[in-house]
Amino acid sequence: MTHRILIVDDEPNIVISLEFLMKKEGFEVAVAGDGDEALAKVASFNPDLLLLDVMMPQKSGFEVCEALRADPARAALKIVMLTAKGRDTEVAKGLALGADAYITKPFSTKDLVLKVKEMLAA
């Protein structure tokens, strides 16, 4: 069974790359441009893993993460936060709010793919 990945980011320039990459790796991919859309897509697309950007208009990645973790039915959903915020404090916040991994931009795509596979295998 192919795993489903939802990419949430408001920057098309990274979305294109991530979408391309994840499809090449054989995942089923959907994209959301902001936090609200992300929550809606989680419900409709039912992904196994979320690549979630922190800095988004309206609803931030932190809020999306919190909202999802508040729903026990989504406990199995893996969340990987992708962000340009590289401070220790923000990493700590992301993990505390329930993200499974926190990756700061710029990241190596190879490492990202490895991380995603490892998390989905677990």
Added chain:
Amino acid sequence: MKAKYRFILAVFVLGLLMTGPFVVTTLLVWVDMKEAERESLMQLLMSRLPIGVMMTVFGFAIGVFVLNKLFKQYVEGLLRMAETLRLMLGANRDFRVTPDGPPEVQQLARAANDLAQQRDVLMDDVEAQIATANASVEEEKNRLAALMSELAQAVVVCNLDGRILLYNNRARLQFKALAQGPTSVSGGALIGLGRSIFSILEKNQVEHAQSVIVQRLAAHKTAIANFITTLRGGQLLRVQMVPVLTPGDSREGMSGYVLTVENITRSIELEARRDQVLHSLTEGSRAALGNIRAAVTNLIDYPDMESELRERFLKIVGDEISGMSQRLDKTMVEFSDSIKTRWPLEDILGIDVVAAAQRRIEDKLKLPTKTEGLDDALWVKADSFSLVFALVFLASKLQDHYEPRELRFRLSSEGKLAYLDLIWAGPAMSSETFYTWEMESMQAGGETSPLSLRDVIDRHGGEIWYQREKAAHRAFFRFVLPVAVPDEFQEEERNQSSGRPEYYDFDLFNFSDHSIDLDRKLSDLTYTVFDTETTGLEPSNGDEIIQIGAARIVNNRLLRQEIFNQLVDPERRLKPESIPIHGITEDMVRGQPNIDVVLPAFHEFCEDTVLIAHNAAFDMRFLQLKEERTGIRFKQPVLDTLLLSAVVHPNQESHKLEVILERLGVNIESRHNALEDALATGEVFLKMVPLLEEMGIVTVRQALEAAEKTYFARVKY
């Protein structure tokens, strides 16, 4: 026994002595005699009795006379001397006994005079020593105050109640700069002797710092506390507090504190900007770099992707890179000042640098210099020592190579850049020559520096180049330096005349309660002496205030530095006939704040003080008429020097200010300006306090009551 009774007793004894032996002898002989012998003796005596009595009376009289004389000279003379000695002991130290009477008494008098002389010498000596000690204490105080006033830090000394005992010029300027509002003294940043520091700083914060210090003292730690406070205008102050300890008691005996105050608003702003730059260069780049990296990796990892996708990835790389470049450029332009870590530079007036360089060049190189086109308001950020050295170095190089007759300086600016030009007339020089000059260690006028010209330029974050003015047959070196924006009050400081200010009063350490209590001594209270100039003499007929001048009296001293001096727009035309009296013209009042603005500021200035004015009823009437409109009420007691003069000198005809000034021997330079008159009134009041005291009028209440009883108090406005 009184001297008089003793004299009578002495006379009686004298009488007894003169008659007694004869009477007793006669009696004894009489008893021993036969009848016949007695008969013949009687006869003998009786016939000689008158002469005997006469002789006795005569002798007695002489005796009494001598006795009287002796008594006068020795007894009464000594009593008199005792009185004068008492006088010398107390009331009149310089009084001396006049040697009089018999030699023994005179000797005694002289001995007493000698003793008094010796005592006076001793007392004079002691007094001189006390005076010297006092003078040296006074001198130390003055030296301290002078030192404080020259400090570049703002320093304020307070007693434990937060009353200001000392502040320096810097503090005055700094708090003045913080004041808001259109008048010079409004805005809740009032600094003044005896005023509360809590009108400027947050009371809770000051008290917290105080308790921190007490704790640290108890724990034998360095007694110091810091806090940062935000003022109403959003300004940030860093305040450091150290205690003033009671002498002799090294622990806990805190009698006040010293605050050093620094306005850190600007440095915090700079810090914030630097933070912003760092942020935009780090986090701002992360996202873009991430996008590029992902796109490039895809391009590399999947070389056989469709051409349309490849184009999209390439476009991402292109877009992001140009975006980043733009951001970088923008950051460099906007924040270049904040990014550079430089040698610590001071803000200095450009002309000061030029003047220093001119002096040294003329002095060391004997080379005449001139200036042209100097922008004398241009401030630069510079390390003036190395900059001046660099200018002298270039001058000496030019002198060695081109022997110019004179050098010229020029100072101009363009945006954030200041241009300092060193100009000379002469042949063109090669850029190689200049390049070697730039790089060698500087030497000029027998002095050397480890720095090269290039080092100096780099230190300033500046540039330098060589340029020719062909038409004028001359060339110049242009130093490019960063323009500085000086603190507002630095400018003001330059224009200050340097009279020794009275910014301190250490006696206030023991002087905490400043509330107005009518039963306190006149000499203990804080006063505001004020005067107004008005458009005319009829407040109820539309005349208005056009100037308020006031000064404070604290601890029996008129503080000429703590003044209120404000012109007021009366919002009506001035009467031409009044202009020569107050010297205030239409032009002067136009554009000034109106009474609605000035009155609250003046009210704040007068807070917690007794008001004093000459013919106060007149001025107060003007203030009262504005009560309804401004909602400002002057509720404090008011003393009137006109009425007090009538109390002190009830038999004098005139109590006009100028007459009183003359009567009390007060010299005032100029008059008929609200501030000058207020100051004159203050002087008059201080002269009157001891005169009132002599009359038993010691408290404010007594002064008010006495004033009320005078005839002049019945005049109404």
